[in-house]
Amino acid sequence: MPMTMLAQAQPGLTRSLAAAPAWAKVAAVLAGTAVLAASARITVPMWPVPMTMQTYALLVIGALYGSRLGAATVLAYLAEGAIGLPVFAAGGGLHHFFGTTGGFLLGFPLVAFLAGFFMERGWGRTLLGSAAGFTIAHLAVFVTGVPFLAGLIGWDKAIALGFLPFVAGTVVKTGLAMATYEVALRLPSRRG
Known part of the structure; x- marks a missing residue:
């Protein structure tokens, strides 16, 4: 398949989850929250804070689970962290x-929802569409994160500390998510 054209259909996992019984969806949500918790522990040393692989995981979960189940998975993950389970990079707790x-954190469900939304609508059929969909979804975390941070430390510092240091990582993780999605599209699906 040429690099300019990605697979034409959603991955088998997305199709299977849409028609799956409730217990399978619950299992997928629990697996997704475990992946998110693990991705919070994978860090790349950066200043002022380390970069984690959480947004990569958000993109992949959203794209593979679909917009609704992807967002629900992330909401379950945030609930786990809010009640104190050590699923975030710095532990757990409402604080x-x-x-x-x-x-x-509040932007996480939006990232997963948008990744799923764009892939459900066929944006993953071309390299350009996939890049646009994953990039827009990934940038959503900054749409909620930077203004919230600005309320605490001011706009100049929020942009300097909460956005600019993460641009390169955002490009790399978006590319990795696109590649992961493409691999998932190529996997054979089980049809019963």
Whole structure:
């Protein structure tokens, strides 16, 4: 298949989950929250804060699970963290929603929803569409995170500390998510 044209259909996992019984969807949500928790522990040392692989995981979960189940999975993950389970990069607890990472956490469901939304509508059929869909979805975390951070430290610092250091990582993680989605499209699906 040429690099300019990606697969024409949603991956088998997305189709299977849409028609799956409730218990399978619950299992997928639990697996997704485990992936998100693990991705929070994968860090790349950066200043002022380390970069995690969470947004990569958000993009992949959204694209593979679909917009609704992807967003529901992320909401379950945030609930786990809010009640104190150590699923965030710095542990767990409600206080994470009120500190410097609060706005970014609140944007997580939007990232997964948008990734699923765009892939469900066929944006993943071409390289350009896939890049646009994943990039827009990924940038959504900054739409909520940077203004929230600005309310705490001011706009100049919020942009300098909460956006600019993460541009390169955003490009890399978006590309990785696109590649992961493309691999998932090529996997054979089980049809019963």
